[in-house]
Amino acid sequence: MHARTLLGAGSAVAIALTGLVAAPAHAAEPPVINEFNADIDGTDAHEFVEVLAAPGTDLSGHSIVIVEGDENSNQGKVLRADAVPAANAEGFAVVQYPVNGIQNGSASFLLVEGDAPAAGTVVDGDKDGQLDAGLAFTVVDAVGVHDGGASDLAWGTVLERDFDGRGATVGGASRIADGTDTDSPSDWVRNDFHGAGLPDRPGTPEAGEAFHTPGAPNRIVEAGDPGDEEPPVVGTCDADAVTIGSVQGSGASTPVSGQAVTIRGTVTGDHQSGGFNGITVQDAGDGDPATSDGIFVYAPGAPDVSAGDLVQVTGTATEHFGMTQLASATIVDCGEAGPVIAPVELELPIDDHERFESMLVTLPQELSILEYYDYGRYGQVVVGTDRQFQPTQVAAPGSAQAAAIATANAANRITIDDGRSSQNPDPAIHPGNLEEFTLENGFRGGDTITGITGVLDYRFDTWAIQPTGAGTYAAVNERPAAPSIEGATLEVSSFNVLNYFTTLGSRGAITAEELERQEAKIVAAITELDSAIVGLLEIENNDGAALDTLVAALNAEADDADRWAGIETGDLGTDEITTALIYQPALVAPAGEHAVLDETVDPRFDTSRNRPALAQSFVDLASDQVLTVAVNHLKSKGSACEGDSGTPEQGNCNAVRTQAAAALADWLAGDPTGAGADGSLIIGDLNSYANEDPITTLEAAGWTDLLEAFQGDEAYTYVFDGMLGTLDYGLADEALAPHVVGTEAWHANADEVSLIDYSMQFKQPAQDALFAPDPYRASDHDAVVIGLDLTADEPEVPGPGTGGGHPVHGDDHPGHGSNHPVFGEGGHPGKGKGPRGGPFVR
Numbered sequence: 001m002h003a004r005t006l007l008g009a010g011s012a013v014a015i016a017l018t019g020l021v022a023a024p025a026h027a028a029e030p031p032v033i034n035e036f037n038a039d040i041d042g043t044d045a046h047e048f049v050e051v052l053a054a055p056g057t058d059l060s061g062h063s064i065v066i067v068e069g070d071e072n073s074n075q076g077k078v079l080r081a082d083a084v085p086a087a088n089a090e091g092f093a094v095v096q097y098p099v100n101g102i103q104n105g106s107a108s109f110l111l112v113e114g115d116a117p118a119a120g121t122v123v124d125g126d127k128d129g130q131l132d133a134g135l136a137f138t139v140v141d142a143v144g145v146h147d148g149g150a151s152d153l154a155w156g157t158v159l160e161r162d163f164d165g166r167g168a169t170v171g172g173a174s175r176i177a178d179g180t181d182t183d184s185p186s187d188w189v190r191n192d193f194h195g196a197g198l199p200d201r202p203g204t205p206e207a208g209e210a211f212h213t214p215g216a217p218n219r220i221v222e223a224g225d226p227g228d229e230e231p232p233v234v235g236t237c238d239a240d241a242v243t244i245g246s247v248q249g250s251g252a253s254t255p256v257s258g259q260a261v262t263i264r265g266t267v268t269g270d271h272q273s274g275g276f277n278g279i280t281v282q283d284a285g286d287g288d289p290a291t292s293d294g295i296f297v298y299a300p301g302a303p304d305v306s307a308g309d310l311v312q313v314t315g316t317a318t319e320h321f322g323m324t325q326l327a328s329a330t331i332v333d334c335g336e337a338g339p340v341i342a343p344v345e346l347e348l349p350i351d352d353h354e355r356f357e358s359m360l361v362t363l364p365q366e367l368s369i370l371e372y373y374d375y376g377r378y379g380q381v382v383v384g385t386d387r388q389f390q391p392t393q394v395a396a397p398g399s400a401q402a403a404a405i406a407t408a409n410a411a412n413r414i415t416i417d418d419g420r421s422s423q424n425p426d427p428a429i430h431p432g433n434l435e436e437f438t439l440e441n442g443f444r445g446g447d448t449i450t451g452i453t454g455v456l457d458y459r460f461d462t463w464a465i466q467p468t469g470a471g472t473y474a475a476v477n478e479r480p481a482a483p484s485i486e487g488a489t490l491e492v493s494s495f496n497v498l499n500y501f502t503t504l505g506s507r508g509a510i511t512a513e514e515l516e517r518q519e520a521k522i523v524a525a526i527t528e529l530d531s532a533i534v535g536l537l538e539i540e541n542n543d544g545a546a547l548d549t550l551v552a553a554l555n556a557e558a559d560d561a562d563r564w565a566g567i568e569t570g571d572l573g574t575d576e577i578t579t580a581l582i583y584q585p586a587l588v589a590p591a592g593e594h595a596v597l598d599e600t601v602d603p604r605f606d607t608s609r610n611r612p613a614l615a616q617s618f619v620d621l622a623s624d625q626v627l628t629v630a631v632n633h634l635k636s637k638g639s640a641c642e643g644d645s646g647t648p649e650q651g652n653c654n655a656v657r658t659q660a661a662a663a664l665a666d667w668l669a670g671d672p673t674g675a676g677a678d679g680s681l682i683i684g685d686l687n688s689y690a691n692e693d694p695i696t697t698l699e700a701a702g703w704t705d706l707l708e709a710f711q712g713d714e715a716y717t718y719v720f721d722g723m724l725g726t727l728d729y730g731l732a733d734e735a736l737a738p739h740v741v742g743t744e745a746w747h748a749n750a751d752e753v754s755l756i757d758y759s760m761q762f763k764q765p766a767q768d769a770l771f772a773p774d775p776y777r778a779s780d781h782d783a784v785v786i787g788l789d790l791t792a793d794e795p796e797v798p799g800p801g802t803g804g805g806h807p808v809h810g811d812d813h814p815g816h817g818s819n820h821p822v823f824g825e826g827g828h829p830g831k832g833k834g835p836r837g838g839p840f841v842r
Contacts, residue, residue, distance in 0.1 A: 015516030021485040027658045031059065031084075032141045033111050034092070037212055038102040039171030040195040041203070047097040048214045048805065049109050058260040058316045059088040060328045062140070063110025067123055069106030069144060071151040071731060072333065076124035079103050081116035085299060085328040087258045088314045089239030093330055094214045094570065096301035105169075106152035112137040120832040126298065127152050140179070143188070145170045157183055164190060174210035188222055215332065236588050237334035244295050245286035247317050247324065252354055254317045260313045263326070266338025268294060268360045269455040269466055274420030279305060279331070280358050280455045280466075282311060282341050292324075294358035296457060299329040307468060310338030324357065325456040343453050343469075348385050349411035349463045353456065353463045363414070363465065366474075369431070369447050370413060371722030376755035377762055379418030380464070381431045382722045387446055388413070388726035393689040396711045397649035402691075409723060415464035416452060426764035432473025437755065439770055445719055445751035446477030460644035477751060479776060482528040483744035490587065490620050490727035492629060492788065493531040494683035496730055496749075496781035497522050498757075499577065500547050501540040506542065507576055510761060512603040517758035522772035523557050525748065528775050529783060531619060532587040535683045536632030537728075537781070541569050541578035551582060562586075569595050573612045579631040579684060581616050586620040591626050591707045592675030595668045604663040605840045609635040609656050617675035623790040627736070628677035630668055632684035634660050650692045657687060661694040665701035666732065679736025681786065682729065689725040690715070703731040706786055717745045717782040724750075730786040742787040752777035757767055 018766055031053035038047055062084040068074040080101075117123065123131050131139065142156025147169040159170045161770035163185040172191035180187050188355045189210050194203025197211035197219075205211055207223045241264040249255040252417060265283035265814040272279060277300035285293040297313050298320070305311055315329030343362040350356075363383075371382035388409045391402035416431045428437035432449040435441055454472035456637035457464060470774035487554045500522060501508030502515070509515035526534060547566045554564040567581040567590065584589070597605050597613035607615070635641065637651025646652040668680050684701060688694040690708055699705060707715035732740050756779045760768045 003388050003786075005265040023652075030140045031057065031062065031093075031111065032110055032175075032179055033064075033143050034173070034178060035174040035191070035196075035218060036109055036143070036212075037172035037191060038107065038145065039104045039169070039193075040198070040201070041193055042195075044102070044104070046195070046212070046214075047099075047102045048200075049095045049097075049748065051084050051087070051093040051095070051111060052175075053087045053090055053093065055087060055089050055091040055532040056260045056262070056314065057091070057093075058328065059086055059093055059256070060316050062111060062113050063137075065110040065112050065116060065137075067108045067110060067121075067155060068103060069146065069153045069155075071149055075153060076122055077116045078105070078119055078121040080119050081112075081591050082301060083116070083328055084111070085302075085330045086315045086824070087568065088330045088332065089213065089262060092215045092455035093328075097304060098213075098301065098682075101301075104171075105147050106145060106149060106154055108153075108155040110139050110156065111141040113140050114138055116180045118252065123218040124153065124155070127153065129155065131155060145175070157185060157187070159185055159188055159190075163188070163458040166190065167643060168193070169460075172212060173378070174213070174220065176218075176220055176334060178218050185614065186560060203634060215330065222587075232623065237310070237332055239312060240315070241312065242292050244281070244283045245288055245291035247295060247326070248292040248357065249290065250290040250355070251325075252322075253319050256317045256658075258473070259315065260314060260316050261326070262313045263295065264310070264334075265294075266341050267305050267307050267309045268341055269419070269468055270305065271419050271633070272299075272302065272304065274425065275422040276417075276419065278302075278325075278758055279311070280457070281311060282359055284339055290355055292355055292357045292359050292454065294356075294360065296323060296325040296358050298325050298327045298328045299331050301620050302312070302329070302331040303333055305331065305333050308337050308340075310334040321459070322461070325798070330493070334770050346456070349412060349461075350414070353458070356456050357505075358455055359825055360453070360459050360468070360829075361456045361465070363449075363471070364451055364452060366448050366450045367414075367452075369443060369445050369449065371564045371719065372445060372577065372753045373719075375431075376428065376767065376782070377423055378417055379420055379425050379429060379596060380415050383431075383449055384409075384413035386412070387722045388438055389714060389716070390689045390720070390723045392649050392691045393716070393723075394689050394691070397647060397693070402649060413722060415462050415466040415484070416449070416454075417459075417466050417477075419454075419466045421459070424762050424764055424767070427768050428770075429467075430473070431467075432471050434467055434470040439756065439772060442477070442753070443473065444477045444479070446472045450474070477747075480747055482530070482746050482748070482775070482783075483742075483785045485742035485744065485785060487741040487789055488787030489622055489791055490627075490788045491529075491531040492533045492535075492627075492683065492786045493529050493638050493683055494535045494537070494631065494685075494730065494784045495526060495529065496685060496728065496779045497536040497539050497550070498779040498781075499538050499540075500536075500546055500550060501542075501576075502546045503540060503542060505541070509758070515653065515759055515774070516525065517760075517771055519550070519553050521758055521775060521778035523553050523780040524773060525775035525783065526554060526556055526582075529785065531584075533581065533583045534618075534630055535629060536580040536582065537631070537633050537685050538577045538779075539580050541571050541573065541576055544568055545552055545804050547580045547582070554582070566614050566767060569594055569596070569614060570594060572606050573598065575611055577633070579611055579614045579633050581629065581631055582767045583618060587622070587626075588620055591605050591617040591619045591677075592673040595672035595674075597630075597664060597672070602663040602667060605667075606656055608634065609641055609653060612658045613667070615668065615672050615680075617677045618788045619841075620788075625679075625788070625790040626675055626677045627788070628668065628671075628675065629678040630664065630672055630680065630682050630684075632664065632682060632686060632688045634685065650688070654688075658693040658697055659696045660702070661686070661688075665698055665703065678790075680733045681736060682731040683784065683786070685728050685781065689727070695729075698731055702734045704737045705741075706730040706732055706737075706740055707745060707784065709740075710743045715745060716747075717750060717784060720794055726746075728781050728784050730784050732786075736788075739788050739790055740786060741789045744785050745782040746785060747776050747782050749777055749779045750782045754780070
């Protein structure tokens with residue numbers, strides 16, 4: 001290896017050599033820069049740097065580093081660094097660049113081995129024309145262009161404007177004989193500035209110039225050669241290729257890891273833009289059903305190819321976070337269509353994803369959209385054979401039934417991605433029809449997709465379909481209007497306002513515009529609910545300022561300054577968010593004083609973790625009955641509680657919530673408001689699913705879960721990890737339960753994607769515009785509406801499941817009763833049904 005001292009401009013040969021020996025005509029060790037194109041007439045397209053090594057050499061660990069040479073603030077800094085792909089069958093490895101991807105003017109190309117420096121890294125701090133000592137890489141070869149600026153610099157073998165007597169800036173150059181390397185400008189000739197040899201470039205090189213031949217032997221026009229012959233063929237597809245199945249192998253990892261291989265096949269997925277920086281290729285197969293016939297090729301800057309093209313790829317077989325791929329790849333477009341690849345039909349559950357990794361597949365089943373939390377930010381949705389429920393929503397924690405549900409849920413789902421890894425992509429792509437997502441072309445949880453086609457791959461610890469062909473989308477879960485409970489003379493609702501903060505830049509709105517958008521949706525939702533009493537969750541705990549602002553906005557919408565009022569409590573607890581109550585004075589009037597449950601009242605109610613419970617009694621002006629409403633927000637399952645790690649099935653802090661539930665039941669039994677109420681409701685976010693300990697503790701104390709009583713086991717108010725469940729509740733005590741005539745969740749929030757919410761964070765401007773001042777996605781929790789008839793002695797109450805069937809699937813949904821394959825006969829295990837308790841007596 002030549003020992004090099006890299007110098008700046010100043011002489012025709014600005015490089016000192018130590019121990020110089022005669023260079024071979026075809027350099028194999030070390031590799032060398034063999035050709036480059038940085039500047040041509042017109043748009044600088046097809047820019048590249050070509051490296052020559054022994055055929056098939058794995059060049060992983062090598063990079064092309066471009067250093068700024070013009071006199072400016074970036075002089076001596078790295079402009080970009082790009083990995084060198086594996087050498088093809090002829091020994092060529094081409095680093096491709098986007099249009100105008102290389103700096104014109106004075107710049108140098110360094111072929112380095114080791115840790116490539118990031119853009120902006122200073123490699124010649126004192127600007128003396130020599131690379132600084134102690135850099136984290138080794139320079140294997142270097143060539144620099146110097147366009148004549150008095151203070152410009154270049155490093156390596158320097159090609160000055162007049163290095164060949166032509167007196168013009170060098171835009172590209174080729175070694176006179178492939179691989180010839182004496183570290184002298186005489187090794188080089190300039191390439192035709194008009195781009196001869198490049199696609200769609202009609203240039204004709206003069207004698208002493210070269211065609212552009214990325215990935216193919218250099219061709220120099222000799223004296224007497226008119227240079228108007230057909231340019232040399234760039235890249236061929238006649239190298240010996242192995243089957244993709246032999247690279248994939250029958251196990252989880254490639255059996256040829258670290259080896260350079262050549263494969264040939266049809267492009268089935270074009271992901272060269274959007275962040276994946278590559279393509280998927282599939283061949284005709286090796287006849288072994290245990291091996292995949294497709295593979296992902298990671299090749300940033302590779303020639304542009306399209307789905308259906310026949311390509312030859314030479315690259316290094318690697319595992320990238322669990323997915324087999326070819327890295328450091330050279331892609332040759334064979335110039336013709338490849339064999340047509342028919343997608344493999346896959347049905348959930350899939351017993352072995354690995355044998356279909358990176359293959360073209362189609363999902364023929366009608367699949368329900370389950371999860372869409374990452375849709376706005378990453379373009380992903382999860383689909384499954386049917387909507388799924390949290391195991392502890394429908395079965396006892398720790399039971400065999402709950403375990404079976406969890407297993408079935410995991411097996412019967414798959415992700416549909418959007419072929420991009422960039423965050424907050426624009427446009428957002430509809431996961432069913434693959435058209436742009438708009439307010440008119442949206443979707444909801446529970447809608448279905450049938451026949452989506454794409455490449456199955458494994459990224460971010462997830463098996464996903466990268467779509468190439470649209471499926472059939474069906475909007476089976478239409479947006480509902482707010483519930484109107486038949487037979488109710490009074491309605492009470494629980495509504496989560498999703499961090500409604502008038503203090504900007506805290507948990508809620510960041511800007512005044514966001515607050516205006518947020519408030520518009522909340523006001524639209526509460527106005528449409530039109531309940532006599534509404535319990536609020538996640539409102540700012542700022543001495544009532546947020547509550548007053550919201551009440552004023554509701555009254556402005558109603559054009560009635562007295563339509564709504566709030567219960568003034570001041571700050572409750574120490575959390576930034578709190579609970580609150582609003583009501584319509586024309587329908588109800590507060591009775592007695594509001595009461596607060598915290599740890600000073602009952603040590604079991606830990607308000608360092610739970611928000612304090614707020615209770616207020618109201619007189620129903622139509623019946624003169626008194627009702628106490630207690631609104632709650634118990635500790636979440638997310639963060640851990642010291643001394644209470646929870647349970648695997650019920651999440652963190654289960655004991656904290658359970659103790660709070662027990663304290664709440666005892667507190668309400670003691671008439672905390674002193675109003676002599678005729679019955680009580682517990683509403684709010686209890687952060688527990690229907691079979692978990694906090695809910696069963698309240699039921700054991702005589703409280704009825706009203707959503708379960710009227711909607712059955714499959715009631716839900718929230719979607720987490722693609723599974724439905726009730727976190728938000730209405731529970732009635734024994735006195736009030738007979739007077740509850742219906743309870744429903746309003747599915748205006750949990751089934752909607754966050755992309756249409758008020759927030760303008762993590763969205764492109766086009767996605768910010770996906771906003772309407774309507775009730776949909778005003779929150780991430782659904783409102784719960786409880787209908788009461790306080791005028792009747794004891795109205796008839798329907799049993800579970802008789803209130804019109806499941807709100808999405810109807811009475812024929814297989815999750816009801818004995819038809820469900822997991823839940824079994826008899827519906828919900830171990831939980832009482834229907835109302836309990838005696839008559840409603842004052």
